[in-house]
Structures are given as C-alpha cells and as structure tokens.
Amino acid sequence: MVTVKYTQPATRLTPALVIYLIDASSSMNEPCGSTTKIALVNMALEEAVKGMVLRSMRDVKVQPRYHIAMFAYSTKVNDLLNGIRTLPELLRVGGSPELIAGGTETDSASGFMAVEDLLKQHLATYKNGPAPLVCHLTDGLFTTQDPAPIIQRIRAMSVEDGEVLVENILMIDKMLRKPPKEWSTWGGVQKARDLTNDYAKHLFALSSPLPETYRQNINRSAGYDLQKGVALFFPGIHPKLVQLALAASSATQM
Amino acid sequence: MQPGNREWEPLAFVETNPRQDTFVQLALADGLSMRLLSVRCQEAVEENLPCQDYALAVVEQDRSRLAFCVCDGVGGSYKGDYAASYLSHCLVEWLLDLPDLRVQTADLAQALEFKLHSWAEQGHEDLQREPLPANISALLRHVLEEQRNTFGSETVFFAGRIDYGPSLQQKPQNRQALFCWMGNIAAQIFVTPAKSTLLGDSSQLDSDRNRWSTRQGPLGMLGASTINFEMVERLIVSTDGLATISSELASLDDEMLEIKIEELSRLPANDDMTLLDVQWQAIR
Numbered sequence: 001m002v003t004v005k006y007t008q009p010a011t012r013l014t015p016a017l018v019i020y021l022i023d024a025s026s027s028m029n030e031p032c033g034s035t036t037k038i039a040l041v042n043m044a045l046e047e048a049v050k051g052m053v054l055r056s057m058r059d060v061k062v063q064p065r066y067h068i069a070m071f072a073y074s075t076k077v078n079d080l081l082n083g084i085r086t087l088p089e090l091l092r093v094g095g096s097p098e099l100i101a102g103g104t105e106t107d108s109a110s111g112f113m114a115v116e117d118l119l120k121q122h123l124a125t126y127k128n129g130p131a132p133l134v135c136h137l138t139d140g141l142f143t144t145q146d147p148a149p150i151i152q153r154i155r156a157m158s159v160e161d162g163e164v165l166v167e168n169i170l171m172i173d174k175m176l177r178k179p180p181k182e183w184s185t186w187g188g189v190q191k192a193r194d195l196t197n198d199y200a201k202h203l204f205a206l207s208s209p210l211p212e213t214y215r216q217n218i219n220r221s222a223g224y225d226l227q228k229g230v231a232l233f234f235p236g237i238h239p240k241l242v243q244l245a246l247a248a249s250s251a252t253q254m
Numbered sequence: 255m256q257p258g259n260r261e262w263e264p265l266a267f268v269e270t271n272p273r274q275d276t277f278v279q280l281a282l283a284d285g286l287s288m289r290l291l292s293v294r295c296q297e298a299v300e301e302n303l304p305c306q307d308y309a310l311a312v313v314e315q316d317r318s319r320l321a322f323c324v325c326d327g328v329g330g331s332y333k334g335d336y337a338a339s340y341l342s343h344c345l346v347e348w349l350l351d352l353p354d355l356r357v358q359t360a361d362l363a364q365a366l367e368f369k370l371h372s373w374a375e376q377g378h379e380d381l382q383r384e385p386l387p388a389n390i391s392a393l394l395r396h397v398l399e400e401q402r403n404t405f406g407s408e409t410v411f412f413a414g415r416i417d418y419g420p421s422l423q424q425k426p427q428n429r430q431a432l433f434c435w436m437g438n439i440a441a442q443i444f445v446t447p448a449k450s451t452l453l454g455d456s457s458q459l460d461s462d463r464n465r466w467s468t469r470q471g472p473l474g475m476l477g478a479s480t481i482n483f484e485m486v487e488r489l490i491v492s493t494d495g496l497a498t499i500s501s502e503l504a505s506l507d508d509e510m511l512e513i514k515i516e517e518l519s520r521l522p523a524n525d526d527m528t529l530l531d532v533q534w535q536a537i538r
Contacts, residue, residue, distance in 0.1 A: 012297045014522040053397045059303045060387055095393045
C-alpha cells in the first residue's frame with residue numbers, strides 16, 4: 001500500500017514547524033528592482049507571517065498552528081527568535097524581526113548546521129504534525145564549505161507525515177533558461193536543464209520535491225500554475241516570486 | 255430571530271448555542287421527531303471560542319411545515335460564526351414566508367440569489383460596526399481588517415422547508431419540500447430506512463468554493479431543488495466535521511453517536527460537528 005505523504009494539516013495539536021534560514025551577507029544590500037534584496041526579503045517574510053496568521057485564525061484569535069524558527073547567516077549565524085516560537089508568541093513581539101545584511105562571508109554550511117541541531121533537538125515534538133520545512137534564501141554561492149552533506153542529512157530526517165522538506169530560494173538574475181512572460185503562469189523548475197547557472201543547479205538538486213498537496217494549495221489560494229513534479233526551488237528575483245516561495249513554506253493542509 | 259421583523263410563535267424553535275455544545279431531542283406530535291446536535295472542536299473549547307457551525311429549525315404552530323438551516327462558517331474568513339448565525343436566521347425566515355413551494359425551482363433559485371445579495375449588504379454593514387478587539391498587535395489588526403474588508407464573514411449552508419400538511423397521520427397529498435444549498439454540507443434524504451439520496455454538493459470536487467459571503471453575497475454555484483414529499487421519511491443534514499462518519503449517521507443511536515463524536519474530537523484535525531436529524535415516522 002502506498003502511503004500518501006505530506007497530508008497532515010497544521011493544527012493546534014499538530015503544529016507545523018517552519019524554519020527560515022536567511023543569507024544576510026553584505027551582497028543582500030544590493031539593489032533588486034526598486035528596492036534591495038534584504039528589503040524584499042523582509043517584506044516577503046512579513047507577508048509569509050500574515051499568510052500563516054490567516055491560516056490560523058479562529059474567531060479573532062490566532063491559534064498556534066505554526067511554530068517558527070529563524071536564522072540569519074553571513075560570517076556567523078544568528079538565531080533571531082532564540083529557538084522556536086509559536087505564531088501567537090511571534091505576534092506578541094511584533095512579528096518577523098527586521099533583517100539587516102552585513103558580513104563578508106556566506107557561510108551557508110554553518111547556517112544549515114544550526115538548523116540541523118535545532119531539528120535534532122526538537123523533531124520528536126513534531127512527530128505527529130506536518131513534515132517540518134526549512135526555507136533557505138540566499139543570493140549567491142557559499143564562501144565556506146559546501147552545505148550539501150548537511151542538507152542531505154536534514155532531508156533524511158523524517159516524521160510520520162514525510163521527510164523534512166528543504167526549500168531553496170536563489171536571488172540571482174537570468175538563471176532560468178526560459179523565463180515566462182507572466183509569473184502567474186510559470187510552472188516551476190522541474191529539471192536542472194531548466195537552469196543556466198551552476199550554483200542554481202546545485203541548489204536545485206538539494207531541494208525537496210514540492211509535495212502534491214502543497215502544490216494544489218498554492219495554486220488554488222495564490223492563483224499560480226505550478227506543475228506536478230516541480231522542486232521546492234524558486235528564483236527570488238521578483239517580489240511576487242519571493243512571496244510565492246515563502247507562501248510555499250506554509251502551504252500545509254488546512 | 256435576529257435579522258427580520260417576523261413575529262414568531264412556532265410550535266418548536268430549536269437552535270444551537272455557539273458558546274456550548276448542544277444536544278436537543280424533540281418528539282413532536284404526529285410522529286415528527288428531531289435531534290439536533292452541535293459540538294465544538296477542541297481548539298474552540300480550549301480557547302472558549304464560539305462554534306462556527308450553526309443550525310436552526312422551526313416547526314410552525316399549526317404543525318403544517320418545518321423550516322431549517324444548517325450553516326458551517328468558513329474558518330479562513332472573518333468571524334465565520336457570524337455569517338453562519340446571521341444567514342441561518344435570514345434563510346429560515348425567507349423559507350417560511352414563501353407562499354407556495356409548487357413553483358419552478360429556477361424561479362425560487364433566482365429569488366433566493368437576489369435575497370442572498372441583499373442579506374449580504376445588510377450583514378456586512380452590521381459586521382463592520384462591530385469593533386475589533388482592543389489590545390491586539392498592529393500586524394494582527396491589519397490582518398483582521400484585511401480579512402473583514404476583503405472576504406467578510408463567510409459560510410456554507412443547507413436549508414429547506416418541508417410542507418407536510420395539517421397532519422402526518424393523513425394520507426400524503428401533494429406534500430412538497432424545497433431545499434437550497436451552497437458548499438460542503440451533506441444532506442441525505444431517506445425514502446426507506448435503507449434507501450437514500452444525497453442532496454447538496456458535499457460530494458463534488460471543490461464544493462467548498464461555493465459559499466456565501468457578507469462581503470460579496472453568493473460565491474459559486476447556488477443549488478436548489480423542489481421535491482414531492484410523499485415518500486420521504488427521514489432527513490439528515492451534517493457539517494464536514496462529521497464527514498468521515500456521514501454514511502453511518504442514520505444507523506447511530508444517541509449513545510453510539512456520542513461515542514463516535516468523542517472519537518472524532520480526539521483527532522488532531524477535529525472540526526466543529528453539527529447534525530440535524532428529522533424523522534416523520536407516520537408519513538408512509
């Protein structure tokens with residue numbers, strides 16, 4: 001019998017754990033359209049939290065259906081929320097903290113190591129909930145060791161609902177071989193050959209497949225056209241795309 | 255009744271209480287009996303929040319007709335319990351005011367569509383007058399305002415009127431029923447204890463896209479059906495919190511029903527559960 005994975009809804013009793021891992025190296029201060037990459041990330045994180053709030057409302061109260069951790073890395077790793085916070089706790093401190101970029105290194109490996117440690121410590125707590133999701137956002141190649149082995153270890157961790165999901169958002173231009181005219185009709189990245197950039201191909205290979213249930217939820221609620229079999233890999237070169245990518249982090253069943 | 259100005263002197267007026275679990279059993283004269291059950295999900299119990307399902311049934315003084323509505327407020331909308339309660343009262347009042355059910359279903363559906371828009375306008379005005387809670391964060395206030403202004407309060411519903419004449423003991427003659435619905439509320443009509451027909455659109459894909467909103471009125475498909483009532487002996491209407499046991503509901507006595515509900519309440523994804531079960535034994 002085939003068990004359908006990634007179907008567990010985020011509930012108060014079985015909350016979803018979402019871990020954001022954000023590259024905050026100085027290159028994130030570079031322009032991106034009419035703003036900077038880091039400003040775009042801050043805006044998209046706020047939207048992602050709003051999305052979780054909307055999915056967690058009962059009457060006019062926010063329910064703890066999502067638990068959140070947030071790390072920023074450059075030369076060193078910062079645990080921005082001091083561990084895991086429930087969504088209502090996050091709202092009590094004003095929502096997603098504003099990220100400031102700086103630091104010369106892009107130490108993705110240390111960032112993923114912090115995520116791995118957190119998961120090792122807390123995974124058992126989430127064994128009956130939706131599979132935890134790690135949402136990694138960066139704008140370029142790591143400058144220290146390759147995080148691949150750590151990401152593979154993270155993806156091998158699992159709960160009943162499925163293996164831990166790793167999503168990658170890469171904020172670089174011209175990585176898609178065929179950029180669409182309209183992002184809302186973009187089908188997502190299915191194969192490495194859809195990409196032009198070697199690092200994009202590397203991160204694509206390290207990304208989990210987008211669970212079918214999540215794909216349906218995103219297409220339905222946000223009006224996108226992601227195709228079956230795409231990866232949790234997004235080019236973060238457009239505000240709408242970053243929002244889409246972060247929406248994927250909370251696209252559990254309701 | 256909240257919305258209208260109708261004077262109500264029914265033989266029986268049964269409604270659920272959003273603030274606490276409800277289990278009402280009524281045995282009316284002439285073989286008409288009813289059980290109405292509504293249980294809040296664990297999340298609502300723990301946080302002392304209202305049930306987002308709402309149900310209302312009215313039997314008129316002369317016992318000639320029954321009108322009812324079962325609503326399930328949409329969780330992702332603003333205060334789904336508001337739409338559920340408000341629309342239930344509007345629909346039951348409208349159903350009881352209809353002069354005759356022996357008209358074309360399409361005409362009734364058209365009239366109802368018009369009403370669903372006008373109730374939305376009034377309902378949304380009332381909803382916007384209610385202040386948001388004090389002492390909430392700016393982000394939450396923003397989300398709530400956006401939710402209220404963009405979606406309003408939303409609900410799915412299944413409602414109906416059953417005209418069974420002056421006495422159930424008499425031979426059935428031109429008995430009529432009207433049912434109307436939007437969204438995933440399940441309704442089963444039994445012509446014998448073993449043979450039933452499903453009404454509503456709970457079995458259809460994406461049925462929860464059909465809903466009523468205070469902000470936009472009816473969204474999606476409005477369903478309506480008028481049927482000859484001579485052969486009907488039981489009607490069971492249930493919200494999606496009971497979806498996994500909907501096919502068993504007819505065979506569950508009160509004790510078994512409570513056991514099943516207790517089991518469902520322990521599941522992580524438990525939802526509000528509401529059941530309206532009407533039987534008229536003497537009709538056949």
